[in-house]
Amino acid sequence: MENDILTTLRSLKQITPDSAYTKHSRMLLLASPQVPATEQRVSTFFRLSAILGAGVIGIVILLGGTTYINETYSPLALEGLNQRSLTAEADEINSSIEITLETIDYLDTSNQMTLTKIAEIQNIAPVAAPAASLRLMSAPAEVATTTPETASVDTFLIDSDSAEVPAERQINDILEQIAQ
Amino acid sequence: MLDDEEKSIIERAIGGDALAFGLLYDKYHEQIYRFVYLKVSHREEAEDITHHVFLNAWQNMGTYRDKGFPFSSLLYQIARNKVIDHYRTKKTTLDIEDLNEAEIPRHESTVEDSLHFQFQVTTVKTAIKQLKQEYQDIIIMRYVEELTPSEIARILKKPETTIRVLQHRAIKQLKALLNELP
Numbered sequence: 001m002e003n004d005i006l007t008t009l010r011s012l013k014q015i016t017p018d019s020a021y022t023k024h025s026r027m028l029l030l031a032s033p034q035v036p037a038t039e040q041r042v043s044t045f046f047r048l049s050a051i052l053g054a055g056v057i058g059i060v061i062l063l064g065g066t067t068y069i070n071e072t073y074s075p076l077a078l079e080g081l082n083q084r085s086l087t088a089e090a091d092e093i094n095s096s097i098e099i100t101l102e103t104i105d106y107l108d109t110s111n112q113m114t115l116t117k118i119a120e121i122q123n124i125a126p127v128a129a130p131a132a133s134l135r136l137m138s139a140p141a142e143v144a145t146t147t148p149e150t151a152s153v154d155t156f157l158i159d160s161d162s163a164e165v166p167a168e169r170q171i172n173d174i175l176e177q178i179a180q
Numbered sequence: 181m182l183d184d185e186e187k188s189i190i191e192r193a194i195g196g197d198a199l200a201f202g203l204l205y206d207k208y209h210e211q212i213y214r215f216v217y218l219k220v221s222h223r224e225e226a227e228d229i230t231h232h233v234f235l236n237a238w239q240n241m242g243t244y245r246d247k248g249f250p251f252s253s254l255l256y257q258i259a260r261n262k263v264i265d266h267y268r269t270k271k272t273t274l275d276i277e278d279l280n281e282a283e284i285p286r287h288e289s290t291v292e293d294s295l296h297f298q299f300q301v302t303t304v305k306t307a308i309k310q311l312k313q314e315y316q317d318i319i320i321m322r323y324v325e326e327l328t329p330s331e332i333a334r335i336l337k338k339p340e341t342t343i344r345v346l347q348h349r350a351i352k353q354l355k356a357l358l359n360e361l362p
Binding site for chain 2: 005012015016025036
């Protein structure tokens with residue numbers, strides 16, 4: 001059986017092309033010009049470049065499309081989960097915290113200045129203004145517990161009978177300066 | 181391997197010598213035609229494809245580099261690609277049973293012998309057509325063209341051992357198909 005098959009296969013070698021076709025084909029072939037090697041290389045280079053370029057463009061379109069679809073139509077693209085809006089929100093909170101801290105810092109500094117001035121005043125005229133001193137001695141606790149808006153400088157102004165004393169007038173001036 | 185004479189012919193053809201390429205055409209066109217014909221089973225189509233195989237080879241001779249492979253391996257590779265392109269572009273396929281028997285040359289002495297030969301050839305061709313492309317290539321190259329496994333390995337760019345295995349499977353499958361045919 002196998003030998004029969006092999007014999008038949010070998011007999012297929014008898015298949016030959018038509019002689020008229022062969023002559024015609026040969027003539028046509030030899031009459032056609034050969035493409036110069038440089039031209040072929042240039043053509044191959046451009047073909048490869050075109051394929052590469054198309055591939056790159058395809059990848060860019062694919063990635064862009066995927067990102068767009070993901071951001072636009074994805075069920076996960078909820079407003080609350082949007083990274084940009086979250087960042088913006090966080091920045092806003094950050095800046096408001098900074099403003100509050102600046103305010104606290106400012107108020108703290110002004111309190112410190114007040115206390116310093118009061119201490120200076122006490123050093124200048126400890127005897128001349130006993131009433132004012134007494135009030136001022138209890139003042140730091142009051143200043144620390146009250147907000148700048150509610151703590152008025154009037155609290156510290158000396159309104160005793162001895163307000164005509166130069167030292168007391170000086171204290172009043174300083175306190176007014178601080179209030180300004 | 182290329183003999184010296186063929187090497188010098190190829191070099192002349194690379195240089196654009198049409199007559200040198202004509203010699204290569206004379207040497208190889210019959211086997212390439214047979215290879216194509218057994219795969220497409222239509223004379224005109226086989227002629228057309230074979231012509232394009234040689235035209236392609238001639239137009240690209242300028243870039244041909246001798247890598248120690250026979251020149252026929254280049255032609256077989258082009259022919260395989262052309263046949264694939266042919267089947268890719270062609271939507272309708274011809275039934276091998278409808279082929280004109282006159283396409284196969286008759287070399288038998290008596291009418292009876294001739295008829296028997298025609299029958300055998302048609303049967304084998306039908307069976308070959310049912311094999312997958314790789315097996316078809318190997319059957320035609322090994323048993324019709326009588327190329328060595330190493331030559332087929334170079335053409336199909338596969339190891340020689342793989343070719344031997346594929347050859348064994350191909351002939352086994354062909355035998356099974358011939359047994360199935362009426």
